[in-house]
Amino acid sequence: MPKDIQFKTILDLVNVFPNEKACHEYLAYQRWGDEMPCPYKDCNGDNAYIFKDGIRRKCTCCKRIYTAKTGTFMEASKLPTIKWIMAIYLVLHKKGISSVQLGKDLGVRQATAWFMLSRIREGLGNEKDEQLEGNVVSDETFCGGRNKNRHRDKKVKQSQGRSFKDKTPVLGLMQTNEYSYDENGKPIIVKPSRVKCFVVANTGAKAIQPIVRANVKAGSDFTSDEWSAYNGLSDTYNHQVVDHGRGQYMNDAGYTSNAIEGFWGQCKRSINGIYVKPTRKHLQKYFYEFAFRHNYRNLGFQSQMNIIISNMECRLKYKDLVA
Known part of the structure; x- marks a missing residue:
């Protein structure tokens, strides 16, 4: 049966x-x-x-x-x-x-x-649309070949930093692990981390903030880096900033975005080792796969x-x- x-x-x-x-x-x-x-x-x-x-x-x-x-x-x-x-x-x-x-x-x-x-x-990617809550971290990554690895005739000028002339930006939102503690003070994961990924046209506030507001529950702790596109979210969330530009990876309040950085590493290893060159047109489907494997790992x-x-x-x- x-x-x-x-x-x-x-x-x-x-x-x-x-x-x-x-x-x-x-x-x-x-x-x-x-x-x-x-x-x-x-x-x-x-x-x-x-x-x-x-x-x-x-x-x-x-x-x-x-x-x-x-x-x-x-x-x-x-x-x-x-x-x-x-x-x-x-x-x-x-x-x-x-x-x-x-x-x-x-x-x-x-x-x-x-x-x-x-x-x-x-x-x-056809899952029930549920908002993330609790402690949520956000970050962007850029998918595409490294300029230094291209032939001289194929290098893209002024494509360093956050420029994405030759890359596709992806926004990630991760609800981090929720813990409880046993009688000995040992942490136990009550609710494992959950991630959502969105291929976006650019990393400006008009592209990022509507996605954040639609997918993160109001009142949640929201952690991001110092990128200006996140400015203004303090009216809805407890917005914590980790200033990577100053070499900061945990702010004074103890918030960090390291969890989603590790997730990006897993995605990039899948792309580099398995898929090699997913196109911009189909990239969202690849991130459906990456997110599903992480969420139900x-x-x-x-x-x-x-x-x-x-x-x-x-x-x-x-x-x-x-x-």
């Missing part, structure tokens, strides 16, 4: 999902439990006939046929569902996987693997998989992806 399935490793996936029926039964149970609601938005049917193959269902209300993949990023895919499940496993493994390597591992073309990864990342793969299934109701067609 789907409710009794347990898996941790990629070998477990082969054993617990031996055929297409087993995959669909698990997806259906995680999406709907013992119910059979129609996934089409213009129908309110809550019952269906199940075909002999155990995969297809026919709504008793609108009479349309659907499966557990209807309305998700797997819809209309001709690939076996076990390949999708294995792809999700490999995306969440360590620092990610390139489309070239995924194509080799699954026996599909590189273009097919790239489309699969893009659709999976769309699902990783303490869970096992099955728990991570179930979270993805609960958020997988999003479509990404190829024509929209490349438009």
